[in-house]
Amino acid sequence: MSQYIDDDRDMPRFRVNRRVMTDPEVFALEKEKIFNKTWLYLGHETELKKPNDFKTRTVGGRPLIFARDKLGQVKVWVNSCPHRGAMLCREDSGNARFMTCAYHGWSFSTSGDLVSMPGDAAYGPNFERPQLAAPAKVDSYRGFVFVTFDPEIVDLKTYLAGAAEYLDLVSDMSEVGMEVLEGTHHYSVRANWKLLVENSFDGYHAMSTHQRYFEMIVAARGAIDAGSSLLNSRSINLGNGHAVTVGGSGSGDIFGRPLSDEAKAEREARYERLRAKYGEGWVERLNGIRNMVIFPNLVIIDLVMGVVIRKIDPVSPDYMEVTAWELAPPEEGAELKRQRLDNFLTFWGPGGLASPDDVEMLESAQSAYASVNELEWSDISRGMHASVPVQSDEYQMRTFWRRWNEIVTGEVLPPEDYDELPDYWTAPRLELEADSTAVRS
Known part of the structure; x- marks a missing residue:
């Protein structure tokens, strides 16, 4: 036994x-071995009806942005500004071409690109402009969108x-x-x-x-x-x-x-x-x-x-x-x-x-x-x-x-x-x- x-x-x-x-130790093992290593449900594609629609969700303990970019493609981003870490989007849902961090004003498109930052000349001409981070993999089946934080996991269809x-x-x-x-x-x-x-x-x-x-x-x-x-x-x-x-x-x-x-x-x-x-x-x-x-x-x-x-x-x-x-x-x-x-x-x-x-x-x-x-x-x-x-x-x-x-x-x-x-x-x-x-x- x-x-x-x-x-x-x-x-x-x-x-x-x-x-x-x-037991807190069991809960810690679950976070490490289950929620860090399996496919987890994020949302359904039909929740994002128009380009630049977004939802914010927590999945596997991580804050995520579930969005449709300006071209209509579904994207998933970690909801954290790559500058100093503040939560980038603090609304549950909406439609916006850009998401601007309230802390220092860095602004990103729904495609994940950094589009502006106040006083950007202070960073020098060769500064590498960071993008938003994403989960290791994102995939969907029949409109059901899943994410995983494990880059080595099997594909979603096999997992299902x-x-x-x-x-x-x-x-x-x-x-x-x-x-x-x-x-x-x-x-x-x-x-x-x-x-x-x-x-x-x-x-x-x-x-x-x-x-x-x-x-x-x-x-x-x-x-x-x-x-x-x-x-x-x-x-x-x-x-x-x-x-x-x-x-x-x-x-x-x-x-x-x-x-x-x-x-x-x-x-x-x-x-x-x-x-x-x-x-x-x-x-x-x-x-x-x-x-x-x-x-x-x-x-x-x-x-x-x-x-x-x-x-x-x-x-x-x-x-x-x-x-x-x-x-x-x-x-x-x-x-x-x-x-x-x-x-x-x-x-x-x-x-x-x-x-x-x-x-x-x-x-x-x-x-x-x-x-x-x-x-x-x-x-x-x-x-x-x-x-x-x-x-x-x-x-x-x-x-x-x-x-x-x-x-x-x-x-x-x-x-x-x-x-x-x-x-x-x-x-x-x-x-x-x-x-x-x-x-x-």
Whole structure:
């Protein structure tokens, strides 16, 4: 048994030592070995609609500028003036041809070039004018932009492994390309970041933690058959620590508030056109639900009338900051968009019907970890004895933890073995289109 993971295949039992949620030394190892060495999500290309649009983000503990230059190319810069280090851009977002440091007035274009500095004659004719710094690599897949600070890392498509197929599923919901809607959720949680990773694709907690939401659903539409939906579901290892839980076609309707007849008709008409383009099997999968974690801290949730992108930023062993956006088909009509935005606010929002419940549970767990000397291990064994891992099992979490353990400790734990997925869960996309052009700084 390793220091942090107890992976007992004979019992079977899988446990995680709670010190990984509290120990500053573990947190330092995570920063060094995970957040300095993996691909990390930055943003979606559609957030930058016009030349010279920019957003400021924190990724892997670094302040970054996510921008589209005057030629329309996506660029990513470290948000620090190369003169004396002050933060160059102090706005969350905007549109500007130049970014000027408030400290000494050095000014840079969105292409990263130094365009002016007060009293530049004082530097002499041969002074080498510095440019903005960039992460080691920047790349994108289907509009999702990632950065890494490791120049030796594998390319993004290789890193995504099986998660790329699920980004395809989400992206194919639109006939013209999905876009991130205006409006962002920002909130913080006084708990370890890995607790929200677990929670984000944990189907076991739904009925107990979100009881008030399900009471509302039952009142709105009558009894729901959640048991059948869970049986018709899977947890899938996507490689490289990524994992997803998926539900069958139409399962999202079971757990969501009823759509209007107008919204149903519009959605079905679009799905019919997508079937003609990509095939029945692909669109049946597309019409299901999915909660995916792309290791280490990106969550894509396609559930309850909406696609949520969630970025989890660790700040300390017991504190994280969370940012979330809504991804939607831009061609969607007014009624579907209204219901989608309402759901993004009232279900997924920091004051909604789901997120506050989750935050309360995670903070409760973190507080209880003060007793780690008396109760050292958390159990994540659910479903280890089963022949098929379903949404309410914990296989997806064990997938994350085995990769986490491999990176942090160097110990490789063998994967769990399950039969190959049935055809329904692997139906291919019949028309393969070229991936979106990679962006690079």
